[in-house]
Amino acid sequence: MSTEQLRNLVIDQISQIDDEQLLNTVYDLLKLKDNEQTGKIWASLSQEEKDEVLLSxxxxxxxxxxxxVSALFKKDK
Structure with missing residues:
Protein backbone atom coordinates (compact mmCIF):
# COMPACT_ATOMS: atom_id res chain seq x y z
CA MET A 1 0.00 0.00 0.00
CA SER A 2 1.39 3.38 -0.92
CA THR A 3 1.68 6.30 1.45
CA GLU A 4 -1.01 8.17 -0.48
CA GLN A 5 -3.41 5.21 -0.32
CA LEU A 6 -2.80 4.82 3.41
CA ARG A 7 -3.30 8.56 3.97
CA ASN A 8 -6.62 8.41 2.09
CA LEU A 9 -7.79 5.43 4.16
CA VAL A 10 -6.95 7.27 7.39
CA ILE A 11 -8.75 10.38 6.19
CA ASP A 12 -11.81 8.31 5.22
CA GLN A 13 -11.93 6.68 8.65
CA ILE A 14 -11.51 9.97 10.48
CA SER A 15 -14.17 11.68 8.38
CA GLN A 16 -16.70 9.12 9.63
CA ILE A 17 -16.14 9.90 13.32
CA ASP A 18 -18.88 11.96 14.93
CA ASP A 19 -17.65 11.73 18.52
CA GLU A 20 -15.89 15.02 19.34
CA GLN A 21 -13.90 13.51 22.21
CA LEU A 22 -12.59 10.72 19.98
CA LEU A 23 -11.69 13.26 17.29
CA ASN A 24 -9.78 15.31 19.85
CA THR A 25 -7.91 12.18 20.94
CA VAL A 26 -6.98 11.32 17.35
CA TYR A 27 -5.92 14.91 16.74
CA ASP A 28 -3.75 14.93 19.87
CA LEU A 29 -2.14 11.67 18.79
CA LEU A 30 -1.34 13.08 15.36
CA LYS A 31 0.04 16.27 16.87
CA LEU A 32 2.57 14.24 18.85
CA LYS A 33 4.56 14.00 15.62
CA ASP A 34 4.94 17.77 15.66
CA ASN A 35 6.38 17.72 19.18
CA GLU A 36 10.07 18.37 18.55
CA GLN A 37 11.14 18.49 22.18
CA THR A 38 11.19 14.97 23.64
CA GLY A 39 9.18 14.73 26.84
CA LYS A 40 7.49 18.11 26.43
CA ILE A 41 3.98 16.66 26.41
CA TRP A 42 4.72 14.28 29.28
CA ALA A 43 6.13 17.14 31.34
CA SER A 44 2.99 19.19 30.70
CA LEU A 45 0.71 16.52 32.19
CA SER A 46 -0.52 16.65 35.77
CA GLN A 47 0.41 13.75 38.03
CA GLU A 48 -3.14 12.44 37.74
CA GLU A 49 -2.92 12.48 33.93
CA LYS A 50 0.45 10.71 34.03
CA ASP A 51 -1.02 8.06 36.35
CA GLU A 52 -3.93 7.54 33.92
CA VAL A 53 -1.56 7.12 30.97
CA LEU A 54 0.57 4.62 32.87
CA LEU A 55 -2.48 2.67 34.03
CA SER A 56 -3.83 2.58 30.48
CA VAL A 69 -9.44 -0.33 15.73
CA SER A 70 -12.13 -1.08 13.14
CA ALA A 71 -14.58 -1.75 16.00
CA LEU A 72 -13.63 1.56 17.58
CA PHE A 73 -14.38 3.48 14.41
CA LYS A 74 -17.63 1.57 13.80
CA LYS A 75 -19.00 2.85 17.13
CA ASP A 76 -19.29 6.33 15.68
CA LYS A 77 -21.14 5.47 12.49
Missing amino acids: YEESEDENNLIE
Missing part, protein backbone atom coordinates in the same frame (compact mmCIF):
# COMPACT_ATOMS: atom_id res chain seq x y z
CA TYR A 57 -0.50 1.28 29.26
CA GLU A 58 -0.48 -1.45 31.92
CA GLU A 59 -4.04 -2.44 31.03
CA SER A 60 -3.13 -2.59 27.34
CA GLU A 61 -0.63 -5.36 28.11
CA ASP A 62 -3.61 -7.70 28.65
CA GLU A 63 -5.03 -8.60 25.23
CA ASN A 64 -8.47 -9.09 26.79
CA ASN A 65 -8.61 -5.31 27.30
CA LEU A 66 -7.93 -4.49 23.65
CA ILE A 67 -10.40 -3.93 20.83
CA GLU A 68 -9.84 -3.84 17.10
Whole structure:
Protein backbone atom coordinates (compact mmCIF):
# COMPACT_ATOMS: atom_id res chain seq x y z
CA MET A 1 0.00 0.00 0.00
CA SER A 2 1.39 3.38 -0.92
CA THR A 3 1.68 6.30 1.45
CA GLU A 4 -1.01 8.17 -0.48
CA GLN A 5 -3.41 5.21 -0.32
CA LEU A 6 -2.80 4.82 3.41
CA ARG A 7 -3.30 8.56 3.97
CA ASN A 8 -6.62 8.41 2.09
CA LEU A 9 -7.79 5.43 4.16
CA VAL A 10 -6.95 7.27 7.39
CA ILE A 11 -8.75 10.38 6.19
CA ASP A 12 -11.81 8.31 5.22
CA GLN A 13 -11.93 6.68 8.65
CA ILE A 14 -11.51 9.97 10.48
CA SER A 15 -14.17 11.68 8.38
CA GLN A 16 -16.70 9.12 9.63
CA ILE A 17 -16.14 9.90 13.32
CA ASP A 18 -18.88 11.96 14.93
CA ASP A 19 -17.65 11.73 18.52
CA GLU A 20 -15.89 15.02 19.34
CA GLN A 21 -13.90 13.51 22.21
CA LEU A 22 -12.59 10.72 19.98
CA LEU A 23 -11.69 13.26 17.29
CA ASN A 24 -9.78 15.31 19.85
CA THR A 25 -7.91 12.18 20.94
CA VAL A 26 -6.98 11.32 17.35
CA TYR A 27 -5.92 14.91 16.74
CA ASP A 28 -3.75 14.93 19.87
CA LEU A 29 -2.14 11.67 18.79
CA LEU A 30 -1.34 13.08 15.36
CA LYS A 31 0.04 16.27 16.87
CA LEU A 32 2.57 14.24 18.85
CA LYS A 33 4.56 14.00 15.62
CA ASP A 34 4.94 17.77 15.66
CA ASN A 35 6.38 17.72 19.18
CA GLU A 36 10.07 18.37 18.55
CA GLN A 37 11.14 18.49 22.18
CA THR A 38 11.19 14.97 23.64
CA GLY A 39 9.18 14.73 26.84
CA LYS A 40 7.49 18.11 26.43
CA ILE A 41 3.98 16.66 26.41
CA TRP A 42 4.72 14.28 29.28
CA ALA A 43 6.13 17.14 31.34
CA SER A 44 2.99 19.19 30.70
CA LEU A 45 0.71 16.52 32.19
CA SER A 46 -0.52 16.65 35.77
CA GLN A 47 0.41 13.75 38.03
CA GLU A 48 -3.14 12.44 37.74
CA GLU A 49 -2.92 12.48 33.93
CA LYS A 50 0.45 10.71 34.03
CA ASP A 51 -1.02 8.06 36.35
CA GLU A 52 -3.93 7.54 33.92
CA VAL A 53 -1.56 7.12 30.97
CA LEU A 54 0.57 4.62 32.87
CA LEU A 55 -2.48 2.67 34.03
CA SER A 56 -3.83 2.58 30.48
CA TYR A 57 -0.50 1.28 29.26
CA GLU A 58 -0.48 -1.45 31.92
CA GLU A 59 -4.04 -2.44 31.03
CA SER A 60 -3.13 -2.59 27.34
CA GLU A 61 -0.63 -5.36 28.11
CA ASP A 62 -3.61 -7.70 28.65
CA GLU A 63 -5.03 -8.60 25.23
CA ASN A 64 -8.47 -9.09 26.79
CA ASN A 65 -8.61 -5.31 27.30
CA LEU A 66 -7.93 -4.49 23.65
CA ILE A 67 -10.40 -3.93 20.83
CA GLU A 68 -9.84 -3.84 17.10
CA VAL A 69 -9.44 -0.33 15.73
CA SER A 70 -12.13 -1.08 13.14
CA ALA A 71 -14.58 -1.75 16.00
CA LEU A 72 -13.63 1.56 17.58
CA PHE A 73 -14.38 3.48 14.41
CA LYS A 74 -17.63 1.57 13.80
CA LYS A 75 -19.00 2.85 17.13
CA ASP A 76 -19.29 6.33 15.68
CA LYS A 77 -21.14 5.47 12.49
